[in-house]
Amino acid sequence: MNCELEKSIIDAGQEHLLRYIPGLSAEELDSFCNQLAAVNWGQIPELAEKYVLNRPEISIPDDLTPAKFYPLKPADAATEELYSAADAKGVELLKAGKVCCLTVAGGQGTRLGFDGPKGTYPIGPVSNRTLFSYFAQSIARASEKYGAPVNWYIMTSPINREATENYFRAENFFGLKEENVFFFTQGTMPAFGLDGKLLLSSKSSLALSPDGHGGTLLALRKSGALDKMIADGCEYISYFQVDNPLVPVVDPRFIGLHYLENSEMSAIMLSKTNPYEKLGNFCVSGGRTMIIEYSDLPDELAVKRNADGSLAFVAGSPAIHVLSRSFVEKLTSGGTLQLPWHRADKKIASLDENGTLVTPDSPNGVKLESFIFDALPLAEKVMILEGDRAEVFAPTKNATGVDSAESCREMLTARNARRLVLAGVEIPYTADGKVDAVIELSPRCVLDDADAVALVKESGLKKIFSGQVVAL
Numbered sequence: 001m002n003c004e005l006e007k008s009i010i011d012a013g014q015e016h017l018l019r020y021i022p023g024l025s026a027e028e029l030d031s032f033c034n035q036l037a038a039v040n041w042g043q044i045p046e047l048a049e050k051y052v053l054n055r056p057e058i059s060i061p062d063d064l065t066p067a068k069f070y071p072l073k074p075a076d077a078a079t080e081e082l083y084s085a086a087d088a089k090g091v092e093l094l095k096a097g098k099v100c101c102l103t104v105a106g107g108q109g110t111r112l113g114f115d116g117p118k119g120t121y122p123i124g125p126v127s128n129r130t131l132f133s134y135f136a137q138s139i140a141r142a143s144e145k146y147g148a149p150v151n152w153y154i155m156t157s158p159i160n161r162e163a164t165e166n167y168f169r170a171e172n173f174f175g176l177k178e179e180n181v182f183f184f185t186q187g188t189m190p191a192f193g194l195d196g197k198l199l200l201s202s203k204s205s206l207a208l209s210p211d212g213h214g215g216t217l218l219a220l221r222k223s224g225a226l227d228k229m230i231a232d233g234c235e236y237i238s239y240f241q242v243d244n245p246l247v248p249v250v251d252p253r254f255i256g257l258h259y260l261e262n263s264e265m266s267a268i269m270l271s272k273t274n275p276y277e278k279l280g281n282f283c284v285s286g287g288r289t290m291i292i293e294y295s296d297l298p299d300e301l302a303v304k305r306n307a308d309g310s311l312a313f314v315a316g317s318p319a320i321h322v323l324s325r326s327f328v329e330k331l332t333s334g335g336t337l338q339l340p341w342h343r344a345d346k347k348i349a350s351l352d353e354n355g356t357l358v359t360p361d362s363p364n365g366v367k368l369e370s371f372i373f374d375a376l377p378l379a380e381k382v383m384i385l386e387g388d389r390a391e392v393f394a395p396t397k398n399a400t401g402v403d404s405a406e407s408c409r410e411m412l413t414a415r416n417a418r419r420l421v422l423a424g425v426e427i428p429y430t431a432d433g434k435v436d437a438v439i440e441l442s443p444r445c446v447l448d449d450a451d452a453v454a455l456v457k458e459s460g461l462k463k464i465f466s467g468q469v470v471a472l
């Protein structure tokens with residue numbers, strides 16, 4: 001190992017990492033040295049002190065106010081006119097091929113407890129099609145509908161990149177052209193033990209974890225994705241998470257409003273169902289939009305109400321964004337971008353004192369992640385649009401219960417049922433108002449309500465019976 005690197009590691013108080021080096025093969029040593037050389041050692045003692053040995057103080061600005069947003073339904077004629085113009089502009093941008101999709105799929109999906117990239121999780125209520133398949137087919141339909149390619153950028157981590165790409169190849173890219181799908185890999189951060197010492201996952205490897213979805217922005221630059229967007233004339237990025245198959249992969253109104261409002265980074269907001277709902281809160285301080293995590297919003301603000309009884313801080317984030325490519329270019333122009341770190345206490349498999357790999361039962365370490373929403377305060381202009389939860393947000397975080405695969409499938413069926421009702425189909429409901437059937441509409445054919453109506457017309461479907469399982 002080169003002396004300079006060794007010195008940086010020792011100066012950073014992480015000498016224990018060198019303990020097994022004498023026993024490593026030349027190949028192991030080579031790969032370990034490459035890994036160690038990629039770490040910013042100068043930063044490690046400060047990170048350990050600030051985020052691991054101490055819990056970072058959350059300072060909530062004094063001037064925090066709720067962020068303004070465009071309502072789901074236009075409240076006056078001017079807004080109605082604006083929405084019509086936005087719809088038309090969004091369609092125009094899509095037809096001109098100026099919009100791409102970006103799915104962040106680098107997470108580890110620990111809560112779901114699924115072995116493999118989360119995007120390969122089966123979610124179709126009838127077909128069991130996977131999350132990736134859902135998005136791929138929606139994107140194929142969007143390209144067909146707007147007559148222009150909608151390129152798809154998929155962020156993976158070094159841990160799941162190969163498995164993700166192999167999956168797409170095995171599935172022939174779900175009928176998409178390979179040239180329209182661009183995989184890129186996010187950065188990693190070494191995990192800390194609770195004592196501030198970095199953890200080893202083997203004698204020749206640090207315990208590394210993905211650096212959070214905030215890593216997307218720099219990864220777009222470093223991977224050449226931004227260059228590809230420039231070459232392809234793509235100017236707007238429709239950003240969504242891999243675990244939300246309900247999200248419209250491209251939403252003309254959202255994209256159009258982003259454009260008309262000269263926004264650099266836009267967001268969909270959902271009206272929170274209660275003061276403590278686990279969604280980040282859209283707020284403003286010093287003229288800048290920001291998200292304050294649900295756990296950090298002071299109680300008196302969380303429960304504060306408007307005169308009409310509605311929550312003052314009502315806007316919660318489902319992590320659906322449109323970003324201007326030029327904004328990402330600007331933020332990463334120096335080849336660096338440091339968004340704030342957030343601490344997460346996790347169970348991290350790592351070597352114990354005896355050099356044995358141990359998987360702990362309770363959190364034994366700290367992962368540091370950055371979040372994409374921390375780019376909001378860096379934008380000169382932010383546009384927020386209210387979304388309809390039942391139409392856009394069904395996160396698959398857990399195996400069962402709240403925000404689970406089960407609740408997500410139910411929401412997909414419910415949205416499909418609503419679309420069939422629009423097309424004049426009779427739907428069975430249980431006494432408590434749930435759809436009493438399982439319904440799937442192919443995302444390859446149905447991107448929006450109009451597509452659903454056309455599909456039903458073609459199929460001649462008139463009625464669904466109780467307990468029926470229907471796939472169109």
Ligand code: UTP
Nearest residue numbers: 104105106107108109110111210212213241242
């Ligand atoms: P989550 O915060 O839900 O994390 O990610 P997760 O890793 O998927 O799941 P848990 O917390 O381990 O159970 C939200 C979205 O951000 C992506 C995820 O893939 C998901 O689409 N993400 C998260 C990344 O792309 N990279 C990361 O480092 C973290």
